[in-house]
Structures are given as structure tokens and as C-alpha cells.
Amino acid sequence: MRDLSRRYGPLMLIRVCERVAVVVSSAEAAREIFKGHDVTFEQRPSSPGIDELYRHGEGIIFAPYGDQWRQLRRIVMTELLSARRVEAFRRIREDEAARLVSSLASAPPGQVVNVGERLDEFIADAGVRAIFSDRLPDRTVFLKMVRQIDDIEALFDLHDLFPSSRLLRMIPWGRKAERHRQELLRLMDDILRSHEERRAAGGGGDEEQDMIDVLLRIQKEDDMRVSLTQGVIRAVLTDLFGAAVDTSSTTLQWAMAELMANPRVLEKAQSETRHFLAGHARVQEVELNKLSYMKAVIKETLRMHPPGSLAPRVCLGDCKIQGYDVPQGTIILTNVYAISRDPKYWENPDMFMPERFQVDKAFDYKGLDFEYTPFGTSRRICPGINFATANIEIALASLLYHFDWKLPLGVNPENLDMTEVFGITAKRKAELLLHPIPHIPHVDE
Ligand code: HEM
Numbered sequence: 001m002r003d004l005s006r007r008y009g010p011l012m013l014i015r016v017c018e019r020v021a022v023v024v025s026s027a028e029a030a031r032e033i034f035k036g037h038d039v040t041f042e043q044r045p046s047s048p049g050i051d052e053l054y055r056h057g058e059g060i061i062f063a064p065y066g067d068q069w070r071q072l073r074r075i076v077m078t079e080l081l082s083a084r085r086v087e088a089f090r091r092i093r094e095d096e097a098a099r100l101v102s103s104l105a106s107a108p109p110g111q112v113v114n115v116g117e118r119l120d121e122f123i124a125d126a127g128v129r130a131i132f133s134d135r136l137p138d139r140t141v142f143l144k145m146v147r148q149i150d151d152i153e154a155l156f157d158l159h160d161l162f163p164s165s166r167l168l169r170m171i172p173w174g175r176k177a178e179r180h181r182q183e184l185l186r187l188m189d190d191i192l193r194s195h196e197e198r199r200a201a202g203g204g205g206d207e208e209q210d211m212i213d214v215l216l217r218i219q220k221e222d223d224m225r226v227s228l229t230q231g232v233i234r235a236v237l238t239d240l241f242g243a244a245v246d247t248s249s250t251t252l253q254w255a256m257a258e259l260m261a262n263p264r265v266l267e268k269a270q271s272e273t274r275h276f277l278a279g280h281a282r283v284q285e286v287e288l289n290k291l292s293y294m295k296a297v298i299k300e301t302l303r304m305h306p307p308g309s310l311a312p313r314v315c316l317g318d319c320k321i322q323g324y325d326v327p328q329g330t331i332i333l334t335n336v337y338a339i340s341r342d343p344k345y346w347e348n349p350d351m352f353m354p355e356r357f358q359v360d361k362a363f364d365y366k367g368l369d370f371e372y373t374p375f376g377t378s379r380r381i382c383p384g385i386n387f388a389t390a391n392i393e394i395a396l397a398s399l400l401y402h403f404d405w406k407l408p409l410g411v412n413p414e415n416l417d418m419t420e421v422f423g424i425t426a427k428r429k430a431e432l433l434l435h436p437i438p439h440i441p442h443v444d445e
Contacts, residue, residue, distance in 0.1 A: 001025070019160070029322050100399075112434060133213075294400065334373070336373055
């Protein structure tokens with residue numbers, strides 16, 4: 001779509017069967033949409049597949065713009081993902097980062113390791129422990145189920161392309177999706193039941209509350225502004241976990257891949273980490289604020305590889321964008337990937353240069369500069385920025401501090417495969433196989 005927009009311009013209409021979308025590929029057009037139209041673009045498009053998934057209660061990602069979404073968003077921002085709550089999960093992150101280091105260090109010398117898989121595990125475990133705590137029956141099955149939501153084929157079928165077709169509506173919705181939904185509901189109910197039992201037995205002080213405990217507490221407080229049914233709680237938890245896992249893990253994998261493809265940057269990031277963490281047996285979060293170059297590496301990774309690169313919205317009323325009439329119901333896809341690689345805004349856009357975030361204008365993640373919006377923008381901007389960056393930073397610092405890295409035999413920085421796969425999250429196509437060479441021993445304290 002980036003290539004098409006170069007031919008057809010920053011606003012491009014695409015039509016797939018009955019669905020019509022406008023693809024936005026310039027910062028100016030994105031600014032006009034999100035700054036100039038109040039709430040007109042604060043809803044996400046729906047589809048029969050998505051409606052089916054949330055039949056028992058809306059979560060937050062696809063909830064229509066309105067009071068229920070506003071109240072859930074308030075709970076997510078002030079209770080589940082607030083700076084205080086994210087800080088309360090610090091111990092979990094430090095433990096999981098130490099486990100990641102131990103598992104890499106125990107790889108037989110000279111053997112390549114699937115680093116992508118280890119990073120997937122780190123992110124999933126840090127997420128599981130914060131959201132559900134350790135009491136997760138069927139953990140492996142649950143992770144697999146949530147991952148499948150990211151699979152386009154699991155959620156979309158012909159109904160989505162012909163939503164008005166009565167004939168298609170008569171055909172029962174995809175068996176695969178239905179089975180998936182039932183299984184996920186069963187697993188979530190088991191998780192909620194075990195939390196209820198623990199609450200009833202009087203367990204779980206404030207400091208050891210996971211996100212489910214917080215939601216169950218709010219449910220009991222009977223806040224009339226929000227209806228926290230069992231279905232809504234299930235949907236919110238599935239949304240949070242689904243939104244957290246692949247995005248963060250993909251970012252870490254691209255960061256490592258870009259470092260391997262750019263040895264100069266790897267060396268600079270590594271010497272910064274080793275300088276500031278010198279003498280520590282394991283990476284501790286309080287030290288991470290000193291690592292400004294590593295933070296720039298993460299920003300540059302999110303510029304070149306924004307995991308949620310189309311952030312879909314739908315237009316709630318007829319309006320004009322850049323002089324074009326856009327009717328109500330049109331899907332709006334902001335091509336964040338195209339904008340953050342556009343030479344109009346970025347010098348040498350296809351080069352991995354974290355320095356640009358140190359010398360140039362200090363871009364942040366708040367979504368106010370439309371040249372750089374990896375976490376989205378406006379009222380529906382990602383609420384998980386603090387949680388995501390905390391996990392990504394501690395994992396990347398641990399990899400840089402404790403290991404030297406080598407590419408497998410026959411692969412060099414110039415021919416490292418950087419192809420992306422098609423999907424809801426822009427993941428790497430090739431596995432990330434590397435040699436970790438322990439450098440600074442990790443000591444369990
Ligand atoms: C590198 C990691 C992440 C990236 C790049 C990312 C990116 C995004 C993007 C682009 C959106 C759409 C925003 C828009 O429409 O303008 C989004 C929404 C969302 N994200 Fe994230 N995200 C990440 C991690 C997380 C984490 C860790 C969580 C939760 C623990 C999370 C929870 C959500 C939720 C709930 C929404 C929907 C918000 C709403 O519709 O109100 N994300 N994210």
C-alpha cells in the first residue's frame with residue numbers, strides 16, 4: 001500500500017467487494033483527520049467475525065465509541081495500566097528477564113538459538129504474570145488460543161467482505177472460529193473461577209494484585225457507570241493480553257535483527273549498557289533511565305517496523321478530508337509504516353539510525369507528531385505504552401549487557417533476512433537465529 005500510495009497519492013480509496021476504505025499515507029492528512037474532526041474517527045470498524053468474538057461482552061479494542069468504552073478506558077488507564085500499576089509489576093519483569101538470560105546462557109556453546117522464540121516466551125510470561133498471575137491452568141493452550149486471534153483467517157471470512165448478503169448470513173459462521181471462541185471462553189472462565197475462589201478464601205493483598213483481581217474488585221464495588229459483567233471482564237482481559245504479546249515481542253525481535261544488521265549500532269548500544277550497568281549481577285530497572293541510546297534504538301525500531309501499522313478506524317459521519325468527500329461508514333487505514341519511512345519527513349528513511357532520535361526533534365510516543373505514531377493517536381491511542389516499553393527495555397538491556405552476539409555461519413549483516421509477513425502484526429518472516437556468547441555472567445541473587 002505504501003508503493004500504491006506513491007502512485008496514487010496520500011489519500012487512496014480501495015474497494016474490496018462491499019468494503020470501502022481510505023488509506024491515509026501522509027502526516028498532513030492524518031493530522032487533518034485526527035485533529036480536525038473531534039470524535040468522528042474514534043471508532044473502529046466492525047465485522048461479523050469481530051461481532052461474533054465479542055458476542056458475550058465488548059472489550060476495549062473494538063468497543064463502539066461511547067459511554068461503555070469511555071468507562072472501560074478509564075479503568076484501564078487509571079487502574080490496570082497506570083504508571084503506579086506498571087511499577088508494581090517491576091519485580092515480575094526483573095525475574096522474567098533473569099530467566100531469559102539464564103535460558104540463553106544455558107544454550108550449548110557454538111549452537112544457534114531461536115532468539116525469537118525466547119523473546120516470545122519472555123513477553124508472554126511477563127504478561128501472564130501481570131494480568132493473570134501464576135495461577136493459570138492450561139497456560140500453553142491459553143497462549144496458543146490468544147495468539148490465534150492474530151491470525152487473520154481465524155477472524156475474517158466471506159461475511160466480512162459481503163456484510164449485506166442475506167445468503168451468507170444464513171450460512172453458520174465459520175466452525176473454526178466458533179470452536180476457537182468456545183474454547184477461549186472456557187479457559188477464561190476457569191481463570192476467573194480460580195481468582196474468585198482465592199478472593200473468597202481471603203487471599204491476595206493489594207501489593208500482589210494482578211489485573212483480574214483489580215477488575216473483580218471494581219465489579220464488586222458496583223460502580224454504576226460501567227457494567228462489568230463476566231463477559232466484559234473476559235473480553236477486556238483477552239484484549240489486553242492479545243494487544244500486549246505479539247506487538248512487544250515483535251518489536252524486540254526487530255530490534256535485535258536491526259542491531260545484528262548494523263554492527264556499529266550494536267556496539268554503541270552495548271557499550272552504553274555495559275558502562276552504566278557495570279558491576280551489576282543482573283539488570284535492574286532503576287538503572288534503565290540512563291540508557292538513552294538504547295531507548296533511541298527502540299524508537300528507531302518502532303519507526304521502521306511499527307507492529308500495528310494500519311490502526312483501523314471508521315468514519316462516524318460524512319466529512320471532508322483534504323477536499324475529498326468521505327461518507328459515513330468509510331474505513332480509515334492510516335499507513336503508519338508508509339509515513340514513518342517517507343523521505344519527506346525522514347532523512348535516509350530506510351537506514352537504521354537511532355541517532356536521529358537523539359539529535360532531531362525529540363519525538364515521543366504520545367501520538368501528537370503525525371510523522372511518528374507507532375502507538376496510534378488521539379483518544380484511542382494505545383493505553384499500554386508504559387507496560388510495553390518497560391518490558392521491551394529490560395529485555396533488550398539484558399541481551400546487550402549479558403551477551404555478545406554472532407550471526408549463524410553464512411549469514412552476514414548485509415544478507416540478514418528482513419522480510420515481513422502479512423498479518424495483523426507486522427512480524428518477521430524468518431526465525432531470528434543467533435549465537436549468544438555469554439559476556440557478563442548472570443548471578444541469581
Ligand atoms: C510495542 C508494543 C505495542 C504497540 C506498538 C502497540 C500499538 C498499538 C496501536 C497502533 C494501537 C491502535 C491505536 C489507534 O487506533 O490509534 C493500539 C491499541 C491498543 N493497545 Fe497497544 N501496542 C503495544 C502494546 C500494548 C500493550 C502492552 C497493551 C496492554 C497491556 C496494549 C493495549 C492496547 C489496547 C487495549 C488498545 C485499544 C485501545 C482503544 O481502542 O481504546 N498495547 N496499540
